[in-house]
Amino acid sequence: MQILISDIKIKKRVRKDLGDIEMLKESLSHYGLMNPITVNSQYELVAGHRRLEAAKSLGWSTIEAIVVDTKDKLLQLELELEENIQRKQFTDSELIDGYEALEKLRNPSFFRKLMMKLQGFFIKVFDKKEARKIEKVRKNGFMSILLPVGLLLIILGAILFSKGFITAVLHTFMDISGFVAMVAGLFYFVRFYIGIKK
Known part of the structure; x- marks a missing residue:
């Protein structure tokens, strides 16, 4: 939780010398x-004196803190000591390896830069490919609406012809158009279904 730095009380500490806190x-x-x-x-400081002093000198008004609910002075001293004892410094070789990495x-070297560029290129290509695939599935789904439209056209043609509103030629044209629309709609529906399964 964030607490006001001005609310933190610093009691007598085991560590007297904070050392150089510039790097911190x-x-x-x-x-x-x-x-x-x-x-x-x-809000009495248990652990993190150097971090607190560094934050103060940076002008911070609040700081992230863990609140332990203890008034036991023995436990507080143990926590302070434990935090400082358990902190293991890097060896020289570990520091060298870390800074080299x-x-x-x-x-990066020329080859690493090249690999990073190639990796970026293929990520873009596959992203575009995926976007095209999604667009194709969406289009096939939209075009599959031709299936019910074709069926409605055939039914409407039959009703209008039976009532005498259209001629036999127009009825035949509506039937053929409806059939073509149904076949196209079925084709797009199959492609849509296969596309969403992939």
């Missing part, structure tokens, strides 16, 4: 707070 400040301003500080229910990502 730089990290906070660039990436934000990755690990919240810990306070008790009275970071440098490779920031400044």
